[in-house]
Amino acid sequence: MDNLKNKNHNNHTSRYEPNLRAAADWLTRSELRSGGSSAHYFPLFGWSRAYPETTGYIIPTLLAICNRLKDPKYNSLAIKLGYWLLSIQNADGSWNGGLHPTKIPRPSVFNTGQILKGLIALWRHTLDPLWIEAARRGNNWLSQGMAPDGLWLGIDYRATSTPSYYTHVLWPMLEVAQEEGNVKIKTAVERGLSRVLERLQPNGIIYGWGFTEDNSAFTHTIAYTIRGLQECGRLLGRSDIQDAVIPALNTLVRRSELKCGQLPGTFNSDWKSTKNYVCLTGNAQIAKCILIQEARVSDLRLVSAAARMIDVVCSKQNLVSLNGGIRGGVAGSSPLWGPYMRFRYPNWAAKYFCDAILALLDRLDLEK
């Protein structure tokens, strides 16, 4: 029987570990000599400049990979990337938007929020106050910029009003606020969440969850919105927030299952999609969101749905190329010329792919 158990464990580990290792190694290759993780690899022009936003949220992924693969090189890289982020933090606690260095430095709400995820992970991992102090300064800058309704005024990335996927900013704000016991920020975050939830439609769509305001959204930003709500709900102990995304998740599960785990790259406000490509990042992110929901309800059908979505991304990952920018990377779109990050291998695609595999392996371990 013990042999059987081991065999069972090895089955799912051996099914996904080569893909996980390849993506993790791609992430290590994305580190630039000048610091930070390159935003993407473009086969014609090579590695891009560093992207502080994604460098930030790659950190918790690297720490989790180290935990799974028992390889300290990922921990070392996470800490190195953390120091680089500290070195480029603005005096007011914010970080600039776009790639680094940028011609016109402009502090960014979204990027600052994502970097907080890295810092809070490093704080929990090392207990070095350096990280929580930087995170606290970033969080203060974010909260000071909030309007009374708990969202932000002004322009950030392509948005003229706060998109719904900024729940992915509210989440790390809440993480930091809870670490330092900051009730004021917690209350402000709850106000922001209420505003976003007012955009929830009966069919599960949340208005404004795309980059643009025409209500067509990549699965990438749909997943940002859902994940932000899931994590905020968890941190606040509010099942109403977690439940708000169930209709959307049910639709996404059904749509992916009917197409062998492949979600269309975009959806409009009626859950229609006219584009025939897969946003691989979104596929992996939604898989992770499904696994988070599954942890609440314990239903292996959801695990299966997530696994099939991850399998799609695995099948598109190149494991044999001699080009280190392609081998192990995850393209923005499948096919490669699809509109999301056309012809590019973004570092966040590899990050979310690793996150999804790690979550799936953890869940499958429970079935030993």
Next chain:
Amino acid sequence: MIHPKVILTAGHLHSQPTEVLAELLIRSEVTIAGIIVVSVLNPKRILALIRQHGIDAAFRRFRSSVDPTAKKNTRQTDPSSESHTPMAALLYRNHIRIQGLRAWCKNAGVPLKIVKDLNSEATVDVVRDWSADAAIYTGGGILRSNFIDAAKKVLNAHAGPLPEIRGMNAAEWSALLKIRPEITVHFIDQGIDTGAPIATFAYKRLNFSTVDALREAAVVAGIEGLHRVVIDRLFECTPQIAPSAPTHRQCFIMAPALMDILRQRLYAAHFKSTASP
């Protein structure tokens, strides 16, 4: 005594469940008005198969439906033998020799109609012309309302307990989710396995150490269940609206990683049950 008159559907000309059920029914003096077989050489159907199962699995299914030699269990084997499978045991018990639907229909004098789509107007006209008491679904794709209305009653054997396990891979899902091993004979309506259940039939899950054998056991229980319902209860049961909207999550094709776990569990449970005194 009035003998029922039924129509059978099949997904291809080498459908063993259809042939075995037809043989059992005819031996029980049920009149088979005809068998409708959906042609596999239909681009729409091939595309649907690819969408649902992926290219590799769709190709395997396509091959097994056009190539009778790719099928197993065409011989009767002694059920006491170690190598028997549930279908082979059923064939042995009932002295049935598989010959293919075309040959079976010819020998039994039953009309055979090959169609492109079960829901086409031409097929629905055939169903009306044959004027049977019920249609028994044993494959051929999703049924639409025009077919269901024309057939009056459409019966199906679903490979899992309803309403808990709706959808695909039902035998596998009920085993993985540790829900009772039984098949459900039910009416087909326009939803996915949402029609009113008529009867359930249990089978022994511990007898099988592989997923293929488990699936086949459910198929055999389905054939036997449909046979029983048609001869015992066809006239007394009428299609009803299911008591409530489905609240149970629909099952889809099981991911390979989950299938691995199921294989291990089946093997372990079988090993444990056969090892115990």
